[in-house]
Amino acid sequence: MKKTICFVFFVFLCVWAVFGRKLAPLSAADLNFWIVLFAASVLLFMFVGLGVEKIKRYFVLLCNQSFLTVFGFFSFLSGMAGLCEFLLRPNFSLLNFLGVYGTIISLAALYHFWRPLKKTVGWQDVLTIGVIGLAYGSGLPMLKGAYGYLTLVSLLLINVCMRQLQGFGYTFNLNKRDLKIVVLYYLGFAAVGIPLGYFSGYIHFEFILPSPSFVLMSAIRIFLSPALVEEIIFRGLFQNYLTQKFNFKHGRLLALVSASVLFGVLHSGDPRYLILAGVAGLFYGGAYIHTGKIVPAALVHTLVDLRHLYGIGVIG
Structure with a gap:
């Protein structure tokens, strides 16, 4: 009927x-x-x-x-x-x-x-x-x-x-440990990504100081899209799916690398950005693995994008 x-x-x-x-x-x-x-x-x-x-x-x-x-x-x-x-x-x-x-x-x-x-x-x-x-x-x-x-x-x-997929981790219920992991993975990517982007010529050093309200609105926009959306797709779906399929030793690591490579390839327009996006995917995926939640990965993603727009390491 x-x-x-x-x-x-x-x-x-x-x-x-x-x-x-x-x-x-x-x-x-x-x-x-x-x-x-x-x-x-x-x-x-x-x-x-x-x-x-x-x-x-x-x-x-x-x-x-x-x-x-x-x-x-x-x-x-x-x-x-x-x-x-x-x-x-x-x-x-x-x-x-x-x-x-x-x-x-x-x-x-x-x-x-x-x-x-x-x-x-x-x-x-x-x-x-x-x-x-x-x-x-x-x-x-x-x-x-x-x-x-x-x-x-x-x-x-x-x-x-x-x-309501099992193991997907789509929840906004975060704890202090989740937030610590967000900070650690963001700092980890900054330590790797800024030198990598700078020496490849893709980003340059510049310090921009916009108004706090503008940064807040930009953070909300970036978090909802593209950060949350892309983390749902690449971490929640692809990495999660590959982790289930790679049911062997180091399978989870292989799933992380595979999803990160795919993330980089689909962001490619410039070969330098392909590598940078792939490395970023490793840190986003790492945050997802260590928290079991999508939102921490999306928060790391948001902080990285904000840094490129309004802080050190602006895309050149």
Whole structure:
């Protein structure tokens, strides 16, 4: 019954897109804002089921992640309000529409088939990250820019909350030991990364002293994205998955190195940055191993990025 309802809903939206384009379009300052919110709300509510109890359980889970709770309600309300505005665009391509909602439906289907599986990192998790990444790189107009990026980031975080993967370490419950490890790994990378970047010519010495409020806002922005997002992907998913697969002596070390190399390669634009990012990945992954939590790794990541932007060792 659920599959039938989802299919009918999808067909209805497609038909609406075709015939709605013939009506007078509504003006909008930024239509991307509405479509990405609606797309997120479709995924948010479709895969949790239509039963009241399932929705209750889901929002109990979301309440443990306050910013996701805000995102969920906001995207549902404003996204539904902006649906008409989006569908009435006279120049909107049906192919683009099918591509966007095909991606959303595919993600919903993946969640549906995940329910009976063990809550350990598996190929489905890697596949989802790939789908989200391809969606962002597809060039579809409603997935471009900041709003599209933030929506896909939100889908990634919702994925983590829904899956509740064992050993993933997605928690904001930190202790003094975790914070000490953050400081130690940050200082460790600074001791290695600054000389490496300087002698390679990638960074130069400069001291910038912005206002404390500006640094704080920058730290929050960097922590939420890219730091937390990238640590979820590279440490929580890839390194975690490889650690489970490399079930032999020094397997955990090999998983750390492999995830760090991948982290460096995917950040490559400059060979010098590839090496620097790979080394940074070793320290981020080390913080993840010694705490068993994603957030400490993301905090080290945040401090490193802040140092490049506002402190010694600015990228040149």
